[in-house]
Amino acid sequence: MVPVDLPLALPGDVAAATAHGSTAGGVLRCAYHAAGVCGSCTWLGRPYDEQLARLDADCREVLAAALGTRAHGIEWSPPVASPPAAFRAKAKMVVGGTVAAPTLGILDRTGNGTDLRACALLTPGLQAAMPVLADLVTQARLTPYDVPARRGELKHLIVVEAPDGGLMVRAVLRSTEGLPRLRARLGWLRERLPRLVVLSANLQPVHAAVLEGPEEVVLSEEATLPVAVGDVTLHLRPQGFVQTNLAVAGTLYRQARAWAERALPAAAGGRVWDLYCGAGGFALHLAGGRRHVVGVEVAAESVAAAERSRDELGAPADGPGGVRFVAADATRWAQEQPAAAAPDLVVVNPPRRGLGPDLAGRLEAADGARYVLYSSCDVTSLARDLAAMPSWRPVAAQVLDMFPQTRHAEVLVLLSR
Numbered sequence: 001m002v003p004v005d006l007p008l009a010l011p012g013d014v015a016a017a018t019a020h021g022s023t024a025g026g027v028l029r030c031a032y033h034a035a036g037v038c039g040s041c042t043w044l045g046r047p048y049d050e051q052l053a054r055l056d057a058d059c060r061e062v063l064a065a066a067l068g069t070r071a072h073g074i075e076w077s078p079p080v081a082s083p084p085a086a087f088r089a090k091a092k093m094v095v096g097g098t099v100a101a102p103t104l105g106i107l108d109r110t111g112n113g114t115d116l117r118a119c120a121l122l123t124p125g126l127q128a129a130m131p132v133l134a135d136l137v138t139q140a141r142l143t144p145y146d147v148p149a150r151r152g153e154l155k156h157l158i159v160v161e162a163p164d165g166g167l168m169v170r171a172v173l174r175s176t177e178g179l180p181r182l183r184a185r186l187g188w189l190r191e192r193l194p195r196l197v198v199l200s201a202n203l204q205p206v207h208a209a210v211l212e213g214p215e216e217v218v219l220s221e222e223a224t225l226p227v228a229v230g231d232v233t234l235h236l237r238p239q240g241f242v243q244t245n246l247a248v249a250g251t252l253y254r255q256a257r258a259w260a261e262r263a264l265p266a267a268a269g270g271r272v273w274d275l276y277c278g279a280g281g282f283a284l285h286l287a288g289g290r291r292h293v294v295g296v297e298v299a300a301e302s303v304a305a306a307e308r309s310r311d312e313l314g315a316p317a318d319g320p321g322g323v324r325f326v327a328a329d330a331t332r333w334a335q336e337q338p339a340a341a342a343p344d345l346v347v348v349n350p351p352r353r354g355l356g357p358d359l360a361g362r363l364e365a366a367d368g369a370r371y372v373l374y375s376s377c378d379v380t381s382l383a384r385d386l387a388a389m390p391s392w393r394p395v396a397a398q399v400l401d402m403f404p405q406t407r408h409a410e411v412l413v414l415l416s417r
């Protein structure tokens with residue numbers, strides 16, 4: 001049903017041990033994988049240095065195949081490594097089993113719960129929180145949702161740990177039936193997880209392989225989790241997006257800022273769009289000097305969070321040095337902007353599906369635009385979009401390993417006319 005995508009790794013001879021995984025000589029060993037109960041880490045067992053080199057080579061190959069001679073001039077920066085284990089700050093655990101003995105992890109082929117609570121990819125804080133959350137299920141008598149029988153209440157637990165140890169815990173429930181009991185356990189949970197900042201319930205009433213539903217009920221006083229990434233503090237709302245690997249995300253935002261500075265110095269000014277801006281990671285790193293940045297994001301909650309970070313930085317919304325955030329569909333918004341307001345630089349960081357032909361076509365036709373910074377978590381959709389933008393020349397690129405132990409990576413590409 002909901003895949004819990006797991007990664008792990010550290011280059012060199014780092015040895016780290018967790019309850020169910022260890023790395024030695026750059027190779028992660030995982031007891032869950034060895035027992036055949038989890039196959040999410042498809043590159044597990046390969047030395048990490050080898051994984052990184054392979055990711056880099058694969059991404060170069062995909063772009064070369066899609067772009068032909070246009071790919072020849074790309075200046076590739078060395079790939080960015082991640083710790084091989086304990087890097088994952090966001091856990092999406094499927095809850096199975098029973099009230100007395102819940103499982104937190106994934107579902108097996110028959111739809112029954114498999115426990116992966118000690119997954120070595122999770123940060124130590126998340127690993128430590130898992131047994132407490134399993135107790136919470138029992139204490140609050142939240143019946144795990146039984147997929148084959150279509151019965152039960154608690155579907156998933158989604159947990160995020162900020163670098164300072166702050167926690168956001170979200171329980172995805174079928175209905176409001178268990179809500180009063182969950183609410184009543186807030187104090188109990190705080191005693192056991194003193195770094196808990198946000199507790200909320202998400203309502204997902206349909207029997208479908210969907211992680212969460214549209215309705216969220218915040219049970220704690222705080223509704224946002226401060227998450228320091230790179231050089232800014234983002235404010236994560238329960239339904240907002242945050243990158244999985246915060247250390248690598250910080251490197252990504254800083255690299256984007258460095259390339260933007262090379263292309264369009266902040267002191268000289270210029271218009272920047274950050275499309276699919278989430279809580280503002282790129283926009284806030286690129287803000288400053290005489291530039292004006294507009295961030296566009298479909299989730300209104302994330303826009304509100306981004307505005308809070310902007311205000312904390314003391315940046316205005318308009319004028320030189322300003323950052324304005326807009327809640328809108330990125331493609332529609334870009335299509336509605338008058339030609340006279342053409343941006344000098346466009347940052348795009350879409351979901352896995354990519355920009356699609358309409359937005360790629362809009363960027364292709366945007367005569368005034370001089371640079372595009374494309375950050376992608378799927379090199380295949382990246383290659384497809386860039387193939388639809390033939391007047392853009394990729395000049396610099398870098399692979400960032402956001403998801404060790406898998407063949408997935410983040411790729412940042414700077415394009416110019």
Ligand SMILES: C[S@@+](CC[C@H](N)C(=O)[O-])C[C@H]1O[C@@H](n2cnc3c(N)ncnc32)[C@H](O)[C@@H]1O
Nearest residue numbers: 241276277278281297298299329330349350351
């Ligand atoms: C890969 S995330 C990137 C977020 C942000 N750039 C960051 O670094 O955290 C993609 C974001 O696009 C947003 N999104 C999805 N579809 C969208 C659309 N049609 N228009 C605007 N934003 C959209 C999602 O809500 C999510 O925040």
